[in-house]
Amino acid sequence: MxxxxxxxxxxxxxxALFILxxxxxxxxxxxVRGNQLGASAMLIAVLxxxxxxxxxxxxxxxxxxxxxxxxxxxxxxxxxMTSMPQLVALxxxxxxxxxxxxxxxxxxxxxxxxxxxVQLNVAAAFTVAIGAVTFTGSIIAFAKLQEVWGGVxxxxxxxxxxxxxxxxxxxxxxxVANPDDRIWFWLLVASASVLGVTVTSPIxxxxxxxxxxxxxSLSGLAAAAAGFVLDNALLIVAGAxxxxxxxxxxxxxxxxxxxxxxxVLFSDAPTAxxxxxxxxxxxxxxxxxxxxxxxxxxxxxxxxxxxxxxGLAVAQxxxxxxxxxxxxxxxxxxxxxxxxxxxxxxxGHMNVLLAEAEISYEALIEMxxxxxxxxxxxxxxxxxxxDVVNPAAREAEGPIAGMxxxxxxxxxxxxxxxxxxxxxxxxxxxxxxxxxxTMMLFGDGKAAVIEITKALEQV
Amino acid sequence: MDPIIxxxxxxxxxxxxxxxITKVPPTLHTPLMSGSNAVSGITLVGALVSAGTEYxxxxxxxxxxxxxxxxxxxxxxxxxxxxxxxxxxPKQRRRASDESDTQS
Numbered sequence: 001m002x003x004x005x006x007x008x009x010x011x012x013x014x015x016a017l018f019i020l021x022x023x024x025x026x027x028x029x030x031x032v033r034g035n036q037l038g039a040s041a042m043l044i045a046v047l048x049x050x051x052x053x054x055x056x057x058x059x060x061x062x063x064x065x066x067x068x069x070x071x072x073x074x075x076x077x078x079x080x081m082t083s084m085p086q087l088v089a090l091x092x093x094x095x096x097x098x099x100x101x102x103x104x105x106x107x108x109x110x111x112x113x114x115x116x117x118v119q120l121n122v123a124a125a126f127t128v129a130i131g132a133v134t135f136t137g138s139i140i141a142f143a144k145l146q147e148v149w150g151g152v153x154x155x156x157x158x159x160x161x162x163x164x165x166x167x168x169x170x171x172x173x174x175x176v177a178n179p180d181d182r183i184w185f186w187l188l189v190a191s192a193s194v195l196g197v198t199v200t201s202p203i204x205x206x207x208x209x210x211x212x213x214x215x216x217s218l219s220g221l222a223a224a225a226a227g228f229v230l231d232n233a234l235l236i237v238a239g240a241x242x243x244x245x246x247x248x249x250x251x252x253x254x255x256x257x258x259x260x261x262x263x264v265l266f267s268d269a270p271t272a273x274x275x276x277x278x279x280x281x282x283x284x285x286x287x288x289x290x291x292x293x294x295x296x297x298x299x300x301x302x303x304x305x306x307x308x309x310x311g312l313a314v315a316q317x318x319x320x321x322x323x324x325x326x327x328x329x330x331x332x333x334x335x336x337x338x339x340x341x342x343x344x345x346x347x348g349h350m351n352v353l354l355a356e357a358e359i360s361y362e363a364l365i366e367m368x369x370x371x372x373x374x375x376x377x378x379x380x381x382x383x384x385x386x387d388v389v390n391p392a393a394r395e396a397e398g399p400i401a402g403m404x405x406x407x408x409x410x411x412x413x414x415x416x417x418x419x420x421x422x423x424x425x426x427x428x429x430x431x432x433x434x435x436x437x438t439m440m441l442f443g444d445g446k447a448a449v450i451e452i453t454k455a456l457e458q459v
Numbered sequence: 460m461d462p463i464i465x466x467x468x469x470x471x472x473x474x475x476x477x478x479x480i481t482k483v484p485p486t487l488h489t490p491l492m493s494g495s496n497a498v499s500g501i502t503l504v505g506a507l508v509s510a511g512t513e514y515x516x517x518x519x520x521x522x523x524x525x526x527x528x529x530x531x532x533x534x535x536x537x538x539x540x541x542x543x544x545x546x547x548x549p550k551q552r553r554r555a556s557d558e559s560d561t562q563s
Contacts, residue, residue, distance in 0.1 A: 018498055019479065025491050026482040032544045035494050039537040042501070049504045055511030064510060064523045068530025075531070076538035084489060084543075091496045091536055094528040098502045101525035105509040105518040112514065119462045216492050219499045224469055230505045231460045237472040238501040244476025245495045249488060341485060348488025355546040361486050 003053055010048030011234035017041035018238050022245070028361050045234055081356045082313050085212055085346040089142040092215045096134025099222035100189065103127030106229050111179045121179050123228035125172035128185070129192040131222040136196030138215050144200075145208060145345060152201055158266050164195040199265055206387070206425035210253045210264045212346045217246025249347045256341035256367075258393075258403035282421055285434035289441050291448060294415050295455035301378035303334045305370060307406050308350055309343055311384020311418075315445035318357035321383065324453045325359065331456075336363050338370035338380075338406045340388040371407045380411035382432075384445050386424030391431050400426050414438040417448045490543045497536025503529035 018041045024034020055061070079087045107124035110116040143149040168191045175184035203211050220242025227235025254261050298304060306321065325335045337359065343350035351364050365373075374380065382389050385406075393403040408414050409432050419442065421433055432438055441448055483491050506529050510522035 019475065022476070022479050022491075022495070022498075023482075025487055025494055026479070026484070028484075028486065028547045031487055031490060031547065032541065035490070035537060035540045035544055038494060038498055042497070042503075042533055042537070045501065045504050046507065049507050052508055052511070054508055057511055057513050060510050060513075060519060060523045061507055061526060064506070064526025065530050068527040068532075069534045071527075072531040072534030072536075073538060076535040076542065079539060081543070084493070084539075087535075087539065088489075088493055088496060091493070091532050092499075095496065095499045095502065095532045098500070098506060098525040098528040098532065101521040101528070102502055102505045102509055105514075105521040105525070106505070109509070109512070109514040109518050213492070216496060216499075219496065223499045223502045226502055226505050228462075228465055228469075230508070231465070232505055233460065233465070233468055235501055235505055236465060236469050238498050240469050240472035241476040241479075242495045242499040244473045245480045245491060248477060248480050249492065252485075252488075339485065344489075346489055347492060348485055348490070351486040352489045352543055352546070355486075355543075358546075361547050364486055366485055 003051060007048050007052060008233070010044055011232075014041040014045040014048075015234055015237045017044070018241060022241060081352055083146075084352060085208065085344075085349060086142050086145040088346060089138045089145060089212055089215065092212075092219045093135050093138030093142065095219035096131045096138060096215075096222050099131035099219075099226045100128050100135060102226050103131060103229055104185070104189075106226075107179070107185070108182075116179050118176060120229055121176040122172075123225055125175050125188060127222060127225040127229055128189055129168055129172060130218055130225055132189050132192035133196040133199075134215055134218040134222055136193045137200040137211075137218075138196075140197055140200040141203075141208065141211050141215060144203075157198060157202055161195060161198055161266070164191055164198065167191045168195065203264065204425065206257070206342070207259070207264045209342050209344070209346050209349075210250060210257070210259070210261070213246055213249035213253050214261070215246075217243050217250060220244075220246055252341060253347055256404060258400065281429050281431060282434050286421065287439045289415070289439035291441065291451035292455045293439070294441060294452050295459050297379055297413055297415070298328060298333070298452070298456055299331065299459045301328075301333055303336075303373075303377050303379075304328055305336055305338050305365075305374070305377050305380045305408070305411065307338045307340070307380060307382045307385050307389060307408055308354070309340075309383065309385025309388060310345060310350075311386075312445055313344065313350075313353050313384070315384060317383065317446035317449055318353055318359075320446045320449040320453070321354075322357040322359050324449050324456070325363070327453050327456050336365050336370065336373075338367065338408075339364050340367050340385070340404075340406050343385065343388065367404060367406055374407050374410035377411040378413065380408040380414045382408055382414065382416045382418075383449070384417070386418075386430055387426045387428075389430070389432055390424075390426075390428070391435075392428060399428050408432070409435055409437070412437065415441055417441045417443070417445055419443065486547070490540050490547075493536055493543065494540040497533050497540065500529045500532030500536060503533055 021034045021038030024030040171188040220239045224239025393400045393405045506525035
């Protein structure tokens with residue numbers, strides 16, 4: 001068996017293990033093992049690659065691996081669960097940049113050795129373009145999530161972005177036609193890098209889950225494109241798997257927000273206040289309540305649904321909510337959590353935040369499933385969520401018309417815990433707050449939940 | 460590799476990915492993203508070869524940087540996914556030990 005065959009077979013084993021690993025991630029019971037299978041696949045891939053006889057020197061490999069592993073471990077161990085979206089954005093960015101660098105190094109080497117052809121050059125152009133967009137886009141997404149930089153909305157951004165796409169295509173064609181002239185290569189890198197910035201920077205906070213999922217997909221596609229440059233089947237397969245995964249999540253997220261990918265990327269964000277006047281809607285109709293009153297309601301309830309939003313994470317109220325849920329369960333009350341797909345800042349984020357507070361994943365119910373149960377629900381508690389429970393989404397027209405929501409207003413009583421009547425990301429008033437069966441408990445989410453739990457123990 | 464074969468491989472892998480990942484429940488979407496992110500660090504394999512061939516200073520520097528970046532992705536990605544999944548685990552572990560108790 002030749003060395004190439006050995007490496008090829010090793011890659012086949014790794015590819016199979018990646019697929020089994022992703023399959024394992026589809027159930028909480030098998031997920032840990034799935035992740036370990038993925039990690040073993042990566043280890044096998046790296047080890048067989050090291051036997052490649054093109055490699056004549058190992059010190060630089062060790063250097064890169066040691067630096068990368070150290071940074072990776074520190075980031076992974078220290079990150080707070082609330083910051084997971086930022087970390088994933090950062091990792092996506094690193095993956096994108098790695099693909100740009102690999103694409104560049106292989107392209108330069110092939111051109112220098114005279115082994116390049118049209119296929120290789122086209123693949124290299126794809127790799128660096130996708131990689132560069134992923135890199136700068138992810139860094140902007142990171143900065144926005146970390147609240148280092150808010151981003152800007154420039155007039156004419158849409159036309160500018162289209163012009164950049166066209167320019168990138170021109171530079172890519174020139175690069176393929178004149179591979180010896182490196183200027184086209186660098187112009188392509190530059191235009192794609194700027195495109196990543198200008199597309200990502202106007203995107204608002206509520207659309208972040210879509211952006212993160214899309215960048216995740218692009219980082220995979222960049223790796224797959226690098227596989228075409230290097231003629232490496234494992235890169236193609238693994239990159240395609242990640243690209244598909246990110247695309248599915250992107251489509252789930254855009255559906256959950258009733259937006260199209262194009263409208264997110266070209267940021268025709270919902271305009272505030274259309275047809276809903278907050279003053280009129282709320283005037284004289286908002287009922288405010290106290291922790292004691294809520295505790296009395298909860299004491300007689302047999303089923304309670306808690307609907308968390310990102311506000312819960314901001315208030316660091318996860319553990320307080322867990323204590324409330326436990327206190328209710330001890331009284332024999334059924335407590336479940338209704339999770340909207342965009343409740344957090346990335347797909348599935350809220351589930352992780354609640355799991356960290358040791359709330360069982362079995363108590364976390366998806367939107368569609370929880371919506372069928374509100375007729376039998378005595379009390380629904382909305383905590384730090386707003387737009388995702390706004391019944392205005394059921395109207396035929398309006399900024400959030402058609403967005404799937406959690407139907408808390410169909411519960412017997414709705415308690416909304418919130419600092420004020422201020423609108424959510426969509427910038428519109430919420431008729432739920434003025435509904436007859438809704439009571440507002442004004443205050444800090446964490447403090448309010450702790451008070452309710454205390455009051456409940458004294459009932 | 461023949462480019463058509465490479466393209467076939469890519470398209471089939473996309474279909475396979477769609478089939479496998481559609482079944483992942485929303486609870487596991489965040490670990491799925493961080494885990495798939497680690498998988499996209501597969502670029503590491505390409506970076507290793509590029510760095511090891513020492514073709515020119517520029518390509519070697521680029522490739523070493525790529526090795527470092529891709530390793531962050533791989534190591535950090537799998538580790539943080541493991542950390543998250545462990546939080547979903549306590550109940551399973553108890554159940555697993557119950558099962559082994561009844562078997563023994």
